[in-house]
Amino acid sequence: xxxxxxxxxxxxxxxxxxxxxxxxxxxxxxxxxxxxxxxxxxxxxxxxxxxxxxxxxxxxxxxxxxxxxxxxxxxxxxxxxxxxxxxxxxxxxxxxxxxxxxxxxxxxxxxxxxxxxxxxxxxxxxxxxxxxxxxxxxxxxxxxxxxxxxxxxxxxxxxxxxxxxxxxxxxxxxxxxxxxxxxxxxxxxxxxxxxxxxxxxxxxxxxxxxxxxxxxxxxxxxxxxxxxxxxxxxxxxxxxxxxxxxxxxxxxxxxxxxxxxxxxxxxxxxxxxxxxxxxxxxxxxxxxxxxxxxxxxxxxxxxxxxxxxxxxxxxxxxxxxxxxxxxxxxxxxxxxxxxxxxxxxxxxxxxxxxxxxxxxxxxxxxxxxxxxxxxxxxxxxxxxxxxxxxxxxxxxxxxxxxxxxxxxxxxxxxxxxxxxxxxxxxxxxxxxxxxxxxxxxxxxxxxxxxxx
Amino acid sequence: xxxxxxxxxxxxxxxxxxxxxxxxxxxxxxxxxxxxxxxxxxxxxxxxxxxxxxxxxxxxxxxxxxxxxxxxxxxxxxxxxxxxxxxxxxxxxxxxxxxxxxxxxxxxxxxxxxxxxxxxxxxxxxxxxxxxxxxxxxxxxxxxxxxxxxxxxxxxxxxxxxxxxxxxxxxxxxxxxxxxxxx
Numbered sequence: 001x002x003x004x005x006x007x008x009x010x011x012x013x014x015x016x017x018x019x020x021x022x023x024x025x026x027x028x029x030x031x032x033x034x035x036x037x038x039x040x041x042x043x044x045x046x047x048x049x050x051x052x053x054x055x056x057x058x059x060x061x062x063x064x065x066x067x068x069x070x071x072x073x074x075x076x077x078x079x080x081x082x083x084x085x086x087x088x089x090x091x092x093x094x095x096x097x098x099x100x101x102x103x104x105x106x107x108x109x110x111x112x113x114x115x116x117x118x119x120x121x122x123x124x125x126x127x128x129x130x131x132x133x134x135x136x137x138x139x140x141x142x143x144x145x146x147x148x149x150x151x152x153x154x155x156x157x158x159x160x161x162x163x164x165x166x167x168x169x170x171x172x173x174x175x176x177x178x179x180x181x182x183x184x185x186x187x188x189x190x191x192x193x194x195x196x197x198x199x200x201x202x203x204x205x206x207x208x209x210x211x212x213x214x215x216x217x218x219x220x221x222x223x224x225x226x227x228x229x230x231x232x233x234x235x236x237x238x239x240x241x242x243x244x245x246x247x248x249x250x251x252x253x254x255x256x257x258x259x260x261x262x263x264x265x266x267x268x269x270x271x272x273x274x275x276x277x278x279x280x281x282x283x284x285x286x287x288x289x290x291x292x293x294x295x296x297x298x299x300x301x302x303x304x305x306x307x308x309x310x311x312x313x314x315x316x317x318x319x320x321x322x323x324x325x326x327x328x329x330x331x332x333x334x335x336x337x338x339x340x341x342x343x344x345x346x347x348x349x350x351x352x353x354x355x356x357x358x359x360x361x362x363x364x365x366x367x368x369x370x371x372x373x374x375x376x377x378x379x380x381x382x383x384x385x386x387x388x389x390x391x392x393x394x395x396x397x398x399x400x401x402x403x404x405x406x407x408x409x410x411x412x413x414x415x416x417x418x419x420x421x422x423x424x425x426x427x428x429x430x431x432x433x434x435x436x437x438x439x440x441x442x443x444x445x446x447x448x449x450x451x452x
Numbered sequence: 453x454x455x456x457x458x459x460x461x462x463x464x465x466x467x468x469x470x471x472x473x474x475x476x477x478x479x480x481x482x483x484x485x486x487x488x489x490x491x492x493x494x495x496x497x498x499x500x501x502x503x504x505x506x507x508x509x510x511x512x513x514x515x516x517x518x519x520x521x522x523x524x525x526x527x528x529x530x531x532x533x534x535x536x537x538x539x540x541x542x543x544x545x546x547x548x549x550x551x552x553x554x555x556x557x558x559x560x561x562x563x564x565x566x567x568x569x570x571x572x573x574x575x576x577x578x579x580x581x582x583x584x585x586x587x588x589x590x591x592x593x594x595x596x597x598x599x600x601x602x603x604x605x606x607x608x609x610x611x612x613x614x615x616x617x618x619x620x621x622x623x624x625x626x627x628x629x630x631x632x633x634x635x
Contacts, residue, residue, distance in 0.1 A: 075587075075592075075594060076588055076592075110570075110587045110588060111569070111585055111588065111592070111594060111596070112567055112585045112587070112596040113594075113596065114597070114598060115612035116597055116598050117596070117597055223520045225595075226593075227584065227593050227594055228594075228595060231592070246594055246595065280502060401622075405524075431467065
């Protein structure tokens with residue numbers, strides 16, 4: 001999507017963040033822009049990016065967030081693929097007879113790392129059967145986990161006890177069923193952790209600092225072959241073994257990815273919900289601002305010279321299936337007490353915005369295949385509009401940059417938004433007026449035109 | 453494509469059992485070993501010195517092998533030059549793979565069992581030791597153990613199928629009429 005908005009045009013989200021339109025959400029219920037930072041993210045499913053197997057969160061937790069059948073290359077982190085080999089070996093029944101034995105090993109397509117490097121035996125089946133990597137400090141980690149679970153439980157008990165004793169001064173009437181809830185909660189605090197975990201935690205000991213550390217590996221100081229030594233990335237991606245040499249690398253289970261859904265924090269409605277199937281790239285709900293808010297793009301910027309008035313050309317596109325009336329308002333008014341109160345220090349130049357309303361026709365998916373016999377809309381000011389094509393309008397405006405570098409203009413995009421209200425069988429359209437501050441960084445654009 | 457006349461470049465020596473499509477560009481003195489497959493649009497440019505290609509090599513589409521020096525460029529056996537690679541190395545051993553869009557500069561001499569990964573670049577003056585893999589966006593290097601593979605089934609398939617769709621250069625024969633390269 002970077003091709004549409006190469007960081008030139010940024011919309012200002014309701015939270016104040018500057019984001020290109022394609023990464024913003026538009027909440028249909030609050031009529032506001034939302035960005036990735038001001039929505040709540042929820043994990044829907046975990047899935048393996050290689051075999052696309054999906055599992056629920058608890059299942060993923062049990063499997064330690066890795067896929068059990070797929071592996072990743074310890075050198076470059078991409079998924080390993082299975083390769084077959086056939087070897088002629090003497091038959092078990094009749095050693096004089098040769099039979100073809102099929103065996104499979106895993107290999108990285110990029111760096112040619114293979115399970116032979118780890119000296120693993122080839123497997124008779126195409127997938128699975130590979131030994132699970134055991135972390136060297138697994139028991140200790142398990143012990144610590146159990147220990148801290150008990151510590152956390154004890155802390156919670158103490159905290160809740162305090163809270164309950166504080167509340168004890170009040171009379172709890174059972175009229176509303178509160179007492180039973182409180183009693184239940186109190187009961188739950190009495191539950192002690194499992195015997196086994198207590199036993200494990202009891203064996204836990206505090207780690208001791210030691211003055212004796214291992215010497216530096218001598219190979220590093222003497223004969224060093226740089227191709228046999230791992231780089232920092234490989235070491236950090238294998239934190240449990242921290243291999244120093246290529247031969248110590250071990251393949252790891254492929255980490256799972258998640259499908260997330262986004263929800264508006266204010267009204268709680270879903271902004272984006274993808275289909276559960278990991279193979280699908282479709283959405284059940286997709287409220288991207290890209291489909292609802294008219295988008296502004298920079299078409300042409302001449303060389304910018306400080307103090308000289310130049311004409312820039314922008315395009316406005318209407319992505320909705322309703323006509324949109326757009327007004328471009330200056331940014332300054334936004335700073336008045338009645339405005340949104342957001343300040344834009346990055347704006348270095350104020351444009352001479354076209355006055356009056358511009359009308360953008362509705363997006364028509366079939367129009368693409370027709371003859372583009374576009375008539376100018378008489379309502380639009382012809383001195384401003386440079387061209388019209390389908391749902392797109394070109395407009396020009398003058399700017400006088402104060403400096404040649406870092407020229408950024410700001411404007412407030414006021415547009416109508418047609419909201420569909422469905423109440424039972426009734427379908428009603430409601431036309432709203434929305435304002436979004438838009439920042440355009442022209443210097444990025446102009447630099448390209450100079451070099452070109 | 454179209455003219456069915458035999459290639460007139462007299463300096464090209466094609467051994468028996470090789471499949472050299474006539475749509476490729478062969479310039480200068482080039483010797484092509486047996487069981488070697490040259491795809492259409494491949495370029496083998498011996499600008500000054502000759503290029504000698506060994507047995508069982510595959511040169512895929514748009515691959516470029518260039519020799520700009522006076523000395524001959526000797527390419528060993530069972531190498532694969534994948535789509536769009538540019539190889540100007542001054543020596544190439546055996547069992548190497550030059551992946552798609554890889555580049556090997558004119559001062560490099562490639563050992564055996566090496567792989568230059570897709571879009572990787574080796575252009576310094578050096579001898580690429582045996583079994584080196586150049587991979588990834590940063591052209592990282594490592595040693596790989598089992599790189600000695602041959603693509604025999606693929607060569608068998610290509611030499612069977614290619615003839616059905618392309619004109620191929622007929623192998624040269626010795627003065628006595630014996631095939632070259634077919635032992």
